[in-house]
Amino acid sequence: QVQLVESGGGLVQAGGSLRLSCVATGSIFRLDRIIRMGWYRQAPGKQRELVATVTSGDSTNYADSVEGRFTASRDNAANAVSLQMTALKPEDTAVYYCNAVIQRLGMPSGLGTDYWGKGTLVTVSS
Numbered sequence: 001q002v003q004l005v006e007s008g009g010g011l012v013q014a015g016g017s018l019r020l021s022c023v024a025t026g027s028i029f030r031l032d033r034i035i036r037m038g039w040y041r042q043a044p045g046k047q048r049e050l051v052a053t054v055t056s057g058d059s060t061n062y063a064d065s066v067e068g069r070f071t072a073s074r075d076n077a078a079n080a081v082s083l084q085m086t087a088l089k090p091e092d093t094a095v096y097y098c099n100a101v102i103q104r105l106g107m108p109s110g111l112g113t114d115y116w117g118k119g120t121l122v123t124v125s126s
């Protein structure tokens with residue numbers, strides 16, 4: 001079993017900053033590869049959406065709505081990913097979920113299994 005443990009959510013005023021962190025632990029073996037880690041969010045009444053992802057080679061992908069305000073980064077040695085959020089807006093209010101895609105030994109290149117954290121709530125007040 002793989003567990004993704006998130007931390008750092010909370011309440012912040014519009015314009016403020018928060019940093020989310022996530023660590024992957026559990027059944028991650030020496031020859032496994034976490035090919036991508038990142039963050040998704042789900043606001044009340046809406047579908048889960050991508051926020052930012054980082055590949056094992058440090059390539060990043062951001063949602064248009066957060067580009068320039070959020071920065072995702074990885075610590076490959078620690079199996080960790082963080083999300084620095086600045087200039088927060090009320091519309092950023094959501095439960096933020098950590099995601100990891102793990103390629104096990106023998107899996108085809110580029111393919112892996114998705115794992116999810118339980119989520120951390122970010123509330124931005126106006």
